[in-house]
Amino acid sequence: MFLNFRPDETFARELDRADELADFRTHFHFPVNPATGKLQLYFCGHSLGLQPVAARQAVLTELDRWASLGVAGHFTPPHPWADYDADLRPLVAELVGAQPDEVALANGLTVNLHLLLASFYRPTRERFKILMEARAFPSDRYAALSQAAFHGFDPREAVVEMRPRPGEDLLRTEDMLEQLEREGDQVALLLLGAVNYATGQFFELAPLVAQARAKGCVVCIDAAHAIGNVPLALHDWDVDCAVWCHYKYVNAGPGAVGGYFVHARHAQRFDLPRFVGWWGHRADTRFLMPDTYELAAGAAGWQLSNLPILSLAALRASLDLFHRARMARLRAKAVRLTAYALALLDGLPLQLITPRDPAARGGQLSWRVPEARPLAAWFQEQGMIVDVREPDILRMAVAPLYTSFHDVWQLAQVWRARFTRT
The missing domain is CATH 3.40.640.10 (Type I PLP-dependent aspartate aminotransferase-like (Major domain))
Structure with missing residues (x-):
């Protein structure tokens, strides 16, 4: 199930087209990068989830x-x-x-x-x-x-x-x-x-x-x-x-x-x-x-x-x-999203501290990296929100209600580019 991922962008798009939960993404607001005015990719749901579009009207x-x-x-x-x-x-x-x-x-x-x-x-x-x-x-x-x-x-x-x-x-x-x-x-x-x-x-x-x-x-x-x-x-x-x-x-x-x-x-x-x-x-x-x-x-x-x-x-x-998405379907997608991320990032000099066994992890992936905080700031400059736990843990999370496979693909390309530059 997790051994046939391809690294090309077309495959990421294919995964999203086949995703029965893909439309739930439209029910959330994504933060805007103040420097570019573009929507940011969000990998920080383990800290604060995105705002549902319906939340404003519910409160009003x-x-x-x-x-x-x-x-x-x-x-x-x-x-x-x-x-x-x-x-x-x-x-x-x-x-x-x-x-x-x-x-x-x-x-x-x-x-x-x-x-x-x-x-x-x-x-x-x-x-x-x-x-x-x-x-x-x-x-x-x-x-x-x-x-x-x-x-x-x-x-x-x-x-x-x-x-x-x-x-x-x-x-x-x-x-x-x-x-x-x-x-x-x-x-x-x-x-x-x-x-x-x-x-x-x-x-x-x-x-x-x-x-x-x-x-x-x-x-x-x-x-x-x-x-x-x-x-x-x-x-x-x-x-x-x-x-x-x-x-x-x-x-x-x-x-x-x-x-x-x-x-x-x-x-x-x-x-x-x-x-x-x-x-x-x-x-x-x-x-x-x-x-x-x-x-x-x-x-x-x-x-x-x-x-x-x-x-x-x-x-x-x-x-x-x-309730509409159902937890079993969300869990299945989260397992697939994290497996996809790991497949795309394998080969990079990264110290993963999250279990590779999908049964032993949720939607969060954590790495031990030097200079974690500057690295998180660099991701922010690239339009991707992650976070840090001191002194050296970089955390990213997929949230299957709003994270797409193309999001994960873009994250992997940016991270690979970082290692290419250094």
Whole structure:
């Protein structure tokens, strides 16, 4: 399937003509190069997704409803603000492999992580460690360190990392399983990114979750770089909880409202300690404003405040595209796009740190390069947006809703020209 790519431009055009998802590209705005006035090619969806064309009207619609309805907008169809997320949660659930009641839309990722850890990180003298991958996203690490300190533990002892073997960039599943077996009796929480933000490695979550739970560990997944990028099955994997953002591959806009997952087996766990707010109260009696709270069942019981409607409106525009495109088709195209990129770039003196096995990566490709930041700036001058993670990682991502095979072909030609010049 991936061995018959040709390097010529005609072949790239042929791939695009055969792509059943090609028309989705027209549903996004591409940035304009201020120096040339031309549209830029965008390979940065792992950091911030492009704006769906429909997002502007979706937000304007809610602004118009606010202007014309005032407070009545909370209960006026077609999308009353009081339960604006009712038809969005099933669409998000599709992307993370969950039941709709296991998903809620609220806050930002790290806020949600702290709120869930208040319930699910319950350390004891014997079992207090938080096990996470080395070079996890910094916010996850900061949260883990602060949670350990909050509970009175030395963060240097409580937060333990799973590291690659010497000279390697990627974690091996067998090493992660062995560490869980060796240290699991002291681990209160496995906190793992589904896709590592630096390398793009997609971890084998099913056996890791099974091993962690067999050792008595709670499992929390950060799906920020996974949702909308790779297929997820949070419910079937038996994950306890998970968090994510919607502004990367899900294209909901900068600082967009986040989401979280709580497994259905915890739906009636009203005994779990948690911080509460009025939006976590049962929806049917919430507006009676009782003096005491009755928690909503499921993920809704961890909500605090009412919904950020304008942010959810932009998310609605993107989720509609995902629902129409279907994750299985998007995944198949992403695998093909990344394989095509690697085929075109093979032979160049580049140190790839993303797995070559397509099952072990999403749409992101990362290379270790000298002078990564000047190189990213040079790509920008060529009309192509990529990004850097210090000190030496150049990251590029394909987003199958809007990345074309011809985009990838152009990227490869520019990079090859760079090596020809140097």
